[in-house]
Amino acid sequence: MKESLCIRVHRSEGESIRKKLVDLCVLNMDLKIRSIGEYLLIPVTARLEEIGELTIDIFEVLEYERPLAQAPGAYELIGDIAIIDQHEVNVEDIAKILLQHKNIKTVLQAKSAVSGEYRTRELEFIAGEKKNETVYRENGCRYLLDVSKVYFTPRLSTERMRIAEQVKDGEKIVDMFAGIGPFSILIAKRSPGAQVISIDKNPVAIKYLRENAKLNKLGNIEIKEGDAHEEVSGISDADHIIMNLPHSAIEFIDAALGIINNGGIIHFYAISHEDDLFEGIFKVIEEHAARTGFRVISLDKRIVRPYAPYQYNVCIEFRVVSRQG
Numbered sequence: 001m002k003e004s005l006c007i008r009v010h011r012s013e014g015e016s017i018r019k020k021l022v023d024l025c026v027l028n029m030d031l032k033i034r035s036i037g038e039y040l041l042i043p044v045t046a047r048l049e050e051i052g053e054l055t056i057d058i059f060e061v062l063e064y065e066r067p068l069a070q071a072p073g074a075y076e077l078i079g080d081i082a083i084i085d086q087h088e089v090n091v092e093d094i095a096k097i098l099l100q101h102k103n104i105k106t107v108l109q110a111k112s113a114v115s116g117e118y119r120t121r122e123l124e125f126i127a128g129e130k131k132n133e134t135v136y137r138e139n140g141c142r143y144l145l146d147v148s149k150v151y152f153t154p155r156l157s158t159e160r161m162r163i164a165e166q167v168k169d170g171e172k173i174v175d176m177f178a179g180i181g182p183f184s185i186l187i188a189k190r191s192p193g194a195q196v197i198s199i200d201k202n203p204v205a206i207k208y209l210r211e212n213a214k215l216n217k218l219g220n221i222e223i224k225e226g227d228a229h230e231e232v233s234g235i236s237d238a239d240h241i242i243m244n245l246p247h248s249a250i251e252f253i254d255a256a257l258g259i260i261n262n263g264g265i266i267h268f269y270a271i272s273h274e275d276d277l278f279e280g281i282f283k284v285i286e287e288h289a290a291r292t293g294f295r296v297i298s299l300d301k302r303i304v305r306p307y308a309p310y311q312y313n314v315c316i317e318f319r320v321v322s323r324q325g
């Protein structure tokens with residue numbers, strides 16, 4: 001029997017945890033899940049504390065079984081490209097193990113954190129096929145992308161589905177920072193009667209977004225390249241606005257308030273310190289709304305994932321209503 005780093009989980013939670021591990025790209029697909037009494041042993045490719053981006057409450061219930069000396073280290077899988085964490089040192093060894101997996105063709109290593117206006121990171125080629133372009137599949141959609149030129153993370157797949165599930169046919173959705181389209185494409189595909197307007201400033205992300213609309217055979221997406229401040233001009237009556245630019249979405253809140261339908265919902269992402277996850281940022285949003293003649297009603301405030309020590313990527317959802325209405 002092969003040894004592997006595993007997590008032990010009660011059967012009743014097995015499927016939901018397995019899906020989470022797929023989202024986090026740490027499920028070891030080469031090994032079978034073993035069942036022991038009322039527990040399952042789910043093989044994983046990395047120690048979870050090394051991943052650094054977990055939904056805390058789910059993983060508190062888990063424990064490790066039989067740590068493996070050869071655990072490959074932290075990496076992220078996007079399509080057939082594995083990206084090793086920038087802090088890993090024995091990258092050649094990790095790459096060798098990764099390339100044994102039939103679905104991994106290229107191994108890169110992150111050389112910087114995600115940064116800059118386009119939220120990209122420096123990547124270095126380590127082994128395998130020399131390429132940066134891949135096709136990633138998620139929730140029944142396909143996404144072509146160049147991992148070195150656009151922002152993308154597989155770790156928001158559950159979040160994207162959660163937003164998509166709120167959209168009804170006939171509604172107008174504005175994705176203000178759409179990237180290669182993981183929110184926009186999923187919504188347009190799930191709700192063919194919805195009208196999706198997707199904006200991004202990165203011309204390469206826009207190129208892939210256009211390709212991805214074609215790849216997924218969608219006719220209900222309008223794509224706009226440019227700064228969201230300007231590109232919202234001419235848009236009105238949005239039922240949902242997705243603001244996934246966590247470090248600076250607040251700078252665009254007036255632009256969003258200017259195009260929202262009375263009663264529309266804003267899905268607002270931010271990075272917050274653990275001492276004040278929601279209240280500070282929500283107060284600023286309330287002040288902006290009041291200045292422009294709106295009232296905001298909080299619908300949900302959630303931690304999406306840990307971001308850095310003491311900092312979290314959070315989502316605040318609120319309904320916007322006119323003071324007159």
Ligand SMILES: C[S@@+](CC[C@H](N)C(=O)[O-])C[C@H]1O[C@@H](n2cnc3c(N)ncnc32)[C@H](O)[C@@H]1O
Pocket residue numbers: 117118119151152153156176177178179180181182183199200201202205226227228229244245246
């Ligand atoms: C955190 S990424 C999110 C992308 C996408 N929503 C996703 O989940 O993959 C933020 C995106 O906002 C874009 N962006 C940054 N500043 C912008 C601006 N002023 N106007 C429009 N898009 C902008 C970046 O190019 C990047 O693709």
